[in-house]
Structure formats: C-alpha cells, structure tokens
Amino acid sequence: MAAAPARTAIVVGAGIGGLAAAGALARTGWRVTLLERADRLRTAPIALLLWPGGVRALQVLGLSAGLAAIATEVPDAGLRRPDGQWLVQPRAASSPTPLLVHAEDLHDALVAGLGDRVDMRTGVSARLARTGDSTLPAVTDGHSTWEADLVVAADGADSALRAAVAPATAAVAAGATTWQAVIPWYRAPELPPDLAGPVVTQAGGYRFRTAALGERSSSGTSGRGGIYWAATGPGAPRPEPAATQLELLRRWFTGWHPPIETLLAATEPDDVVQRELRELRPPPERLAAPVGDGVTVLLGDAGHAVAEHLGQGACLAVEDAATLVSAVHSATPGRSLHAAAATYQRARRARADEVRRHARRLGATGPLAGLNRVQARRRERAAATAAAWHPPA
Ligand SMILES: Cc1cc2nc3c(=O)[nH]c(=O)nc-3n(C[C@H](O)[C@H](O)[C@H](O)COP(=O)(O)OP(=O)(O)OC[C@H]3O[C@@H](n4cnc5c(N)ncnc54)[C@H](O)[C@@H]3O)c2cc1C
Incomplete structure (x- = not known):
C-alpha cells in the first residue's frame, strides 16, 4: 500500500x-x-x-x-522600595522559581x-x-x-x-517601556555576596529587576554569562540614541538602593535594548x-x-x-x-x-x-x- x-x-x-x-x-x-x-x-x-x-x-x-x-x-527576590526596605520578603525556597537564560x-x-x-x-x-x-x-x-x-x-x-x-x-501600547541589558561578565562589577542576589524594586510606575546569569565558566558551555537587568518606566519608547536613554535611566534610578546605580554605571549603550510593553x-x-x-x-x-x-x-x-x-x-x-x-x-x-x-x-x-x-x-x-x-x- x-x-x-x-x-x-x-x-x-x-x-x-x-x-x-x-x-x-x-x-x-x-x-x-x-x-x-x-x-x-x-x-x-x-x-x-x-x-x-x-x-x-x-x-x-x-x-x-x-x-x-x-x-x-x-x-x-521579594519586592523592595528604592530605599531597600522590603515591601514583600522573598518567598520560601519551596515556592516555584524560574530559570534565567540568555535569549541567544x-x-x-x-x-x-x-x-x-x-x-x-x-x-x-x-x-x-x-x-x-x-x-x-x-x-x-x-x-x-x-x-x-x-x-x-x-x-x-x-x-x-x-x-x-x-x-x-x-x-x-500598555503605557510603559522596558530597557534591558546583559553586562558581560568580563566587565560586570564585582558585587559583595549580599548584593549579588536577584532584586526586584519598585516605586510608582518604575521598576528595576536584576539577576546574575553567572560567570562564563560557571554557566557551563555558555559564553553569555554576566549580570542581567531590566528597568521599566511609564510612557512611550524614547526616540533618543541609546547613550541618552542610558543617561535618562541613570537619572530615574538615582538614589535607588545598591547595586542598582552601580549596574547602570557599568552598562554601555550598546548593551541596552529598549522595548515597549504591548x-x-x-x-x-x-x-x-x-x-x-x-x-x-x-x-x-x-x-x-x-x-x-x-x-x-x-x-x-x-x-x-x-x-x-x-x-x-x-x-x-x-x-x-x-x-x-x-x-x-x-x-x-x-x-x-x-x-x-x-x-x-x-x-x-x-x-x-x-x-x-x-x-x-x-x-x-x-x-x-x-x-x-x-x-x-
Ligand atoms: C521587556 C520584555 C521582557 C520579557 N521578558 C520575558 C521573560 O523573562 N520570560 C518570558 O517567557 N518572556 C518574556 N518576554 C516575552 C517574550 O519576549 C515574547 O513573548 C516572546 O519572545 C514571543 O515570541 P514569539 O515567537 O511569539 O514572537 P516574536 O519573538 O515576536 O517572533 C516573531 C518572529 O516573526 C517574524 N515576523 C514578523 N512578521 C513576519 C512576517 N510577516 N513574515 C515572516 N516573519 C515575520 C519576526 O521577525 C520574528 O522573528 C518579555 C517581553 C518583553 C517586552
């Protein structure tokens, strides 16, 4: 047949x-x-x-x-205020946790x-x-x-x-824009252990989230280790060049608890990807x-x-x-x-x-x-x- x-x-x-x-x-x-x-x-x-x-x-x-x-x-990561105070304490280890991967x-x-x-x-x-x-x-x-x-x-x-x-x-448009970056490991700031964990911090319509992808050698075969962050703010995407957008983010998040300012300072314009939430x-x-x-x-x-x-x-x-x-x-x-x-x-x-x-x-x-x-x-x-x-x- x-x-x-x-x-x-x-x-x-x-x-x-x-x-x-x-x-x-x-x-x-x-x-x-x-x-x-x-x-x-x-x-x-x-x-x-x-x-x-x-x-x-x-x-x-x-x-x-x-x-x-x-x-x-x-x-x-729980949820914090810009001054570092907890709004929500991190949940117990038994709660569902995600994995972080480099999109590439x-x-x-x-x-x-x-x-x-x-x-x-x-x-x-x-x-x-x-x-x-x-x-x-x-x-x-x-x-x-x-x-x-x-x-x-x-x-x-x-x-x-x-x-x-x-x-x-x-x-x-959902009324907000997100900027994301992976700071490659070789130029990522060295953070003390108490600042190296994941962070989610928010105030009003602004939010900053970060988590480590790890060192190249500690993330197996991946050459894409580093520190990841995502910053969200209200409004439409910015038309300015990436360097100006990064300056704006540094202003928005001035005074937010460590290591947020340090991470933004270590980021280069080419690291930044802007996306509108829709x-x-x-x-x-x-x-x-x-x-x-x-x-x-x-x-x-x-x-x-x-x-x-x-x-x-x-x-x-x-x-x-x-x-x-x-x-x-x-x-x-x-x-x-x-x-x-x-x-x-x-x-x-x-x-x-x-x-x-x-x-x-x-x-x-x-x-x-x-x-x-x-x-x-x-x-x-x-x-x-x-x-x-x-x-x-
Ligand atoms: C700021 C932000 C952070 C996010 N973080 C996460 C996260 O942590 N975890 C998570 O799970 N999701 C996350 N997402 C969501 C995730 O990125 C998307 O939901 C996901 O990429 C959707 O995949 P997709 O394949 O449906 O569409 P897309 O990734 O949009 O792919 C569509 C593809 O179709 C192609 N295409 C478009 N039109 C045509 C056409 N006419 N003919 C041929 N090809 C075409 C495009 O070039 C593209 O390659 C995030 C999204 C945003 C905006």
Whole structure:
C-alpha cells in the first residue's frame, strides 16, 4: 500500500514560538517550511526567565537537554522600595522559581532543534494569500505563494496573519517601556555576596529587576554569562540614541538602593535594548480558523501578547508549541485536523486568559495602604500560575 503523503505545515516567524513549533512538527513527521522576515535568524541580547511551565514545555518538545548548561536558577527576590526596605520578603525556597537564560542561548538551542528537516527561508515577509475557494490556507510574500494543511502564525504581536483568525484584534501600547541589558561578565562589577542576589524594586510606575546569569565558566558551555537587568518606566519608547536613554535611566534610578546605580554605571549603550510593553486588545476570541481541509492557528505573541509584569510570553509560546504538536499529532487534513485545532484553541485560550488576568493585576498599582499584602498575594498567585502548566497527556 502506498504511504500517505506527508502532512504539510508553514510556520511564519522564527521567534521562540515559531522555532519551537517548526522543529517539533518536523520531528513528528510534518513537512515544514519556516518563513522569517529578517535576513538571518537572530534574537536580542537579553535574558529570559523560564518559569516551570515553559521548562516542562521544552522538556516535552525534546529541547531541554542542554538547559542545565545555559540556565541559572533565580531564587525569589521579594519586592523592595528604592530605599531597600522590603515591601514583600522573598518567598520560601519551596515556592516555584524560574530559570534565567540568555535569549541567544535559548535561540541557539531552538535553531539546533530544527535539524535538517525544516525548509528554512529568511528575508520573507509573509502575509495572507487570497484564499478564494482554496481548500487549504496559504501565505504569500508577493512573489511566491505557499499552501499547507497547517499554517502557524508565529509572527509576533504585530502579526500580519492574525487577520485570518482574529481580525478585530490589534497590538496596543500598555503605557510603559522596558530597557534591558546583559553586562558581560568580563566587565560586570564585582558585587559583595549580599548584593549579588536577584532584586526586584519598585516605586510608582518604575521598576528595576536584576539577576546574575553567572560567570562564563560557571554557566557551563555558555559564553553569555554576566549580570542581567531590566528597568521599566511609564510612557512611550524614547526616540533618543541609546547613550541618552542610558543617561535618562541613570537619572530615574538615582538614589535607588545598591547595586542598582552601580549596574547602570557599568552598562554601555550598546548593551541596552529598549522595548515597549504591548498587549492584544481585544484578546482574540479564536486561536484557530479552518480553511478548507486545513487550518490556520495563532501561536505565541501573535495570539496572546500580554504586557510583561512577570516575564512569561516566551514560556507561553513554547507551551503553545507543545500543545499544538500534541493536538495535531495524529490528525489528518479535514475534520480530524479541525477537531485538533479546536482542542488547541480551547486549551490555549483558557491558559492565556488566566495569565492575562494575572499580568493586569500585577501591573495595577493599588492604594498604598495594604500594598505589601496585596502585592505579595498577587505575585504569589502569578508565580503559581506560571508554574502550573503541564503538557497535555
Ligand atoms: C521587556 C520584555 C521582557 C520579557 N521578558 C520575558 C521573560 O523573562 N520570560 C518570558 O517567557 N518572556 C518574556 N518576554 C516575552 C517574550 O519576549 C515574547 O513573548 C516572546 O519572545 C514571543 O515570541 P514569539 O515567537 O511569539 O514572537 P516574536 O519573538 O515576536 O517572533 C516573531 C518572529 O516573526 C517574524 N515576523 C514578523 N512578521 C513576519 C512576517 N510577516 N513574515 C515572516 N516573519 C515575520 C519576526 O521577525 C520574528 O522573528 C518579555 C517581553 C518583553 C517586552
């Protein structure tokens, strides 16, 4: 008997979500084409927190083998005021704690996970192709058109493909901007042990977070050790050059407790990455839409960008990938694939709604009275939610 033709998938966007999905679909027998707008695969030189849900997703996708070598465990930092006083004491060691990885290390691991079975095209800005009475979803860059059983829109918060599934949704500014940097180990300030631990400090709409990625040799094979920090302030991104932005940050955080000023002083303009916090409004009602016998699904920020207050979007993207690959594992085009996409949608909408609720609560500034108690509860619940995800059976 002739073998059934391979099922085909097009993944648009080679961010964390797209890379994870493309590699895992290829490893489970799909013929995958990955389309990326940039001329080469790359990510920003920042660090990412990986919460237990995201780590489990990487495990089930078979991508966790090298994680121990590139990740550092981050104990809870509690929450402080700029003068160093505790608003919330660090939680006990038994509470869920995230890992910290350099985004380039995670990116490299995901690219390695593509193997040689993914047809990779860079410099391709994909958009929806006019489907007419087509029996499968299709995308185009204006020159070529690609058609497949499964189209995965992993093209980020400004997704060009989202209109096929959630046309009313757009990415909007959440009212704050974050600056991040990794100070490489060779020029990181040497901090006394009592200042070397992770920090989260906030006042009004300003927040500073730092954690160590570790020394080159102590983070295994990674050459990307150092000290990571992220500073958040209200308002839109700054148009000035990075050196001026860094000066502004140094002014904003003057007088904040050690080692915040020391870290900002040791940072060079080229280390700094500015990103606006954005979220999807209204949240997509659907994450999947059938087209003929095929289906288009939203994955990662394309389906649920949330303003980052805990740092979880990349974890959600890999959870999406693990859920999708599990749902479509034995599906064939037609009803079976539509049912698999509905399963994916049900699971991921519920998860994204839950995380969005927590992100909103963490971002909201309550009345000062009771801030400690309220913040502590919100943070504990958000961390528990980040940790709660388990892969589908
Ligand atoms: C300040 C900040 C801090 C964060 N910290 C954390 C953290 O600690 N932990 C965590 O889990 N998450 C964190 N996140 C969230 C995380 O960075 C994102 O949620 C995650 O990167 C989303 O991945 P993605 O693959 O869905 O999208 P993206 O990373 O946006 O990737 C989309 C890809 O699609 C490509 N693309 C776009 N349009 C097209 C097109 N038309 N055709 C082809 N390709 C296209 C882009 O070039 C890009 O490569 C943070 C986010 C911010 C803003």
